[in-house]
Amino acid sequence: MDRKELKQTLRNQATSIDEAVQKKLACLTGDNPFAVEEDNLTDNAFTELLMNDNTAPIQPKTISEPITVEDKISAHKQSLAEKIAALRGISTPIPSGYIHRKF
Amino acid sequence: MDEEYIKTLSDVEKTAFLKIFCKLIKADGAIEAEEVEFLKAIAARYGFSSNTMVEIIKMAPTIDCMTEARQIKNRQHALELIKEMCLLANIDDDLHDAELDIIIDVARVMGIEDEKVIVINRWVLDNLILMKTGRLILEKDNG
Numbered sequence: 001m002d003r004k005e006l007k008q009t010l011r012n013q014a015t016s017i018d019e020a021v022q023k024k025l026a027c028l029t030g031d032n033p034f035a036v037e038e039d040n041l042t043d044n045a046f047t048e049l050l051m052n053d054n055t056a057p058i059q060p061k062t063i064s065e066p067i068t069v070e071d072k073i074s075a076h077k078q079s080l081a082e083k084i085a086a087l088r089g090i091s092t093p094i095p096s097g098y099i100h101r102k103f
Numbered sequence: 104m105d106e107e108y109i110k111t112l113s114d115v116e117k118t119a120f121l122k123i124f125c126k127l128i129k130a131d132g133a134i135e136a137e138e139v140e141f142l143k144a145i146a147a148r149y150g151f152s153s154n155t156m157v158e159i160i161k162m163a164p165t166i167d168c169m170t171e172a173r174q175i176k177n178r179q180h181a182l183e184l185i186k187e188m189c190l191l192a193n194i195d196d197d198l199h200d201a202e203l204d205i206i207i208d209v210a211r212v213m214g215i216e217d218e219k220v221i222v223i224n225r226w227v228l229d230n231l232i233l234m235k236t237g238r239l240i241l242e243k244d245n246g
Contacts, residue, residue, distance in 0.1 A: 001217040007203045013225050014198040017232055024236045 108183040109148055117149045119171040120184055121156070123209060125163045127191055131199030141191055168205055172212040181213040185220060189227040 112120070124145065128138045146156045175181045188209065192202040210220045 003207060006207060006217050006220070007200070009221055010203055010206075010224050011198055013221070013228055014193055017193070017196045017228070017235065020228075020232045021235045021239065024232055025239060028236070028240070 106148060108180065111177075112149070112180060115174055116177075116180055117151070118159075119174045120187065121146060121149065121151065121159050122162075122166045122171050123168050123184065123188065123205075124191055125160050126166045126168050127188055127202055127205050129163050130201040130205055131197070132201075135195035135197075137194045138191060141194055145187070168209055169212050172209040175213050178214070181210075181215055182219070182223065184213070185210050185215055185223050186227060189220075189224045190231070193224075193228055193231055 109117075121142075124142055128134055128142060142156070146153075151159075172184075175184060185206065188206050192198055192206060206220065207217075210217070
């Protein structure tokens with residue numbers, strides 16, 4: 001590797017430690033619930049919010065009823081919550097009346 | 104960080120390590136409190152007395168890092184040296200060009216790949232961040 005390139009790479013890695021510490025602290029203390037831990041899905045505070053989402057379950061729809069954007073978002077959130085739960089090795093409560101549909 | 108490696112270092116290697124650390128501290132022309140603390144702590148862990156440390160510091164201008172680095176034949180020890188150098192260089196939150204030059208030169212003399220240096224430096228930084236966060240949480244000092 002070119003020396004100049006190596007030095008620049010090492011320099012780029014050394015972003016402000018104090019800033020990184022504050023960010024880490026914010027994640028740990030929950031001051032920023034939307035703070036994202038880099039490459040660490042299981043500690044993501046946002047996933048906690050998703051898991052505890054109290055959105056009312058979508059009501060079953062008949063074939064003739066159109067599927068709205070909101071339906072898709074709810075289904076996606078439920079699907080995502082299940083995937084996250086699987087990663088964390090816990091089960092998620094399935095809201096009653098929910099019909100798992102592929103969109 | 105794991106310090107088991109210290110038990111495996113010879114006296115010659117320990118002296119070489121400390122001489123290189125001294126040279127690194129003086130590289131950017133400014134000696135920060137954290138760097139002095141690091142040097143004192145690591146000298147104690149290596150079993151060096153204060154007098155010995157003073158002697159090594161006095162000879163800093165005449166220390167040739169390449170000559171010292173060539174005494175490190177064991178790859179594991181070489182990697183530990185790079186790790187400690189990265190820690191020392193980053194501990195004052197100011198990475199100087201001269202410090203980088205010394206780290207790169209020492210690594211290349213010991214046959215440590217540039218890519219390995221990059222990975223070690225990243226790991227050291229992650230540990231520094233965790234350590235400072237812990238100190239804040241435990242209210243030990245300002246971080």
